[in-house]
Every structure is written in C-alpha cells, then in structure tokens.
Amino acid sequence: DSGVTQTPKHLITATGQRVTLRCSPRSGDLSVYWYQQSLDQGLQFLIQYYNGEERAKGNILERFSAQQFPDLHSELNLSSLELGDSALYFCASMQGATGNTIYFGEGSWLTVV
C-alpha cells in the first residue's frame, strides 16, 4: 500500500457527461500528480500540483482540469467526456516539489460508454 488513496476505483459514465476523480496523497506529501494510462497512449503525465499551486502541465486536454485543496487532496475534473477518455487515471504524490520518490495510487478506472 503506497499511502495514496484514489476514489472511485471504477466509474462508468456516458459520453458528454462530467466526472470528478479524487486523490488523497500520502501523509506529508505536498506534490500531487495525475497520470492517464490508456491502451493507445500508454502512461502519460497530465498535471502536477505543489502545495495548492499548479507546478507542471503535461498532455492535459482543455476539457480536463484539476485542483489541489488546502488539505492537499486533489481532484481531477473530466468534462464533455468522449469514448477515448476511457482509461485508468493514476494519482501520485511526492514529499517535496522535486527530487524525491513519486508514489502512485491504485488508479481510477473510467469507462465512457
């Protein structure tokens, strides 16, 4: 158990809908990352937050947004969902802003039908 908690574990929703994925980082970790794992794209970095502020951005679509709250948990919002958004979404956390080991949660499976 990495200490990173993600909810929900599984989610099925229809095209055009909006969902929110939630992540609680390990105790004391200030950085939160979101990754997407899909069959065609592999594992891709989406976005990183550090202590409430956006720190780095990867291949995140404009339909997606994220935030990190004062209690350091993070949410990834996915809107206007398309079939191609079906994927496993990982949250990860790290102690500092850089230079430490990144620990991953077990992921949230999103299926768009």
Next chain:
Amino acid sequence: AQSVTQLDSHVSVSEGTPVLLRCNYSSSYSPSLFWYVQHPNKGLQLLLKYTSAATLVKGINGFEAEFKKSETSFHLTKPSAHMSDAAEYFCVVSLSYNTDKLIFGTGTRLQVFP
C-alpha cells in the same frame, strides 16, 4: 529530450530461471531512472531507482538494475523468477534536477511459467 525504449513488449520465462528486461534511455542530462511494476488491477509500485549514486541498484523482491552510461542502458534483472513476478514492468526516466515529470516506457509484460 528525455525518452526510454523498452526493447521487449513481452518476456516469458520459466519459474526459477533468470529474468532480463531491457531498457535504453535517451537524456540530455544526467538522468534519474526508475523501474516500476504494475500487477493486474493494481497501482504502480516502485521497484528501484537510480539517481547518480552506485551504478548497480538493488530493489525490492530480488530485482536489481545496472546503469551503463556508455550503453545508455538500465536493464532490470532477477536471478530466479517467481510466479508472483508476472506483471507489467515500466522503465521510467526523469530529469536529474527536476523529477516533476516522469517519462514512461511502453512497458514489458513478464509471463512466468511453472
């Protein structure tokens, strides 16, 4: 730009035989390199990491990897495979001074036969 290439998409071994999962990297800087494992329906677990200390890195569950700068390789090995090693393995690179962004390889699926 940083990248990793995992040379085999699938590797099959018999239980008790050695495991070799190959990874080559490309980096403009002195890289940090990692191996992560993903068991079915599980998250990503860190096996080991190299961050410019000893070139031979020992990880969990008997795995180790050797950083070879001249060959730009970071192959993962284990002397004797166990059935529980069956999983997907990812070679990962990041910048040495900024590990904010991990670049994942495409993964190698390890099958272990009895």
